[in-house]
Amino acid sequence: LKSANKELDFQYQLKEKLTTELTIAYGELKKKEEYLRNYIKGLEEMMFLTSHKVRQPVAHILGISNLLDSTTNYSLEEVKKIVGYMKNSAITLDDFTRELTKFMNNLGKGVENTSSKNNT
Numbered sequence: 001l002k003s004a005n006k007e008l009d010f011q012y013q014l015k016e017k018l019t020t021e022l023t024i025a026y027g028e029l030k031k032k033e034e035y036l037r038n039y040i041k042g043l044e045e046m047m048f049l050t051s052h053k054v055r056q057p058v059a060h061i062l063g064i065s066n067l068l069d070s071t072t073n074y075s076l077e078e079v080k081k082i083v084g085y086m087k088n089s090a091i092t093l094d095d096f097t098r099e100l101t102k103f104m105n106n107l108g109k110g111v112e113n114t115s116s117k118n119n120t
Helices: 002-069 076-119
Strands: none
């Protein structure tokens, strides 16, 4: 009877240990799942920003270049105005590039923080 009780106690402790390990693993899995959802959301946001914030200035630059390709003789004043429009579009693209870089760095920091938490 003592031997059977020892065996039952051993099996109970083993079951408790496995339950604890499974609970910890489940918690880690939920954290990773939440991180991946946030990461995917960030990537979708980045794709939206890229498609909208890049497309407009590119369309402006293409339109302006079509104007310059035409055979119209522009006055110096008109050329300066056209160049100003191109410059504004280039500045908009530059601003977005900086914004995108910052966004990607922040998204990358999330990866580093999550992986370092999971390794400890």
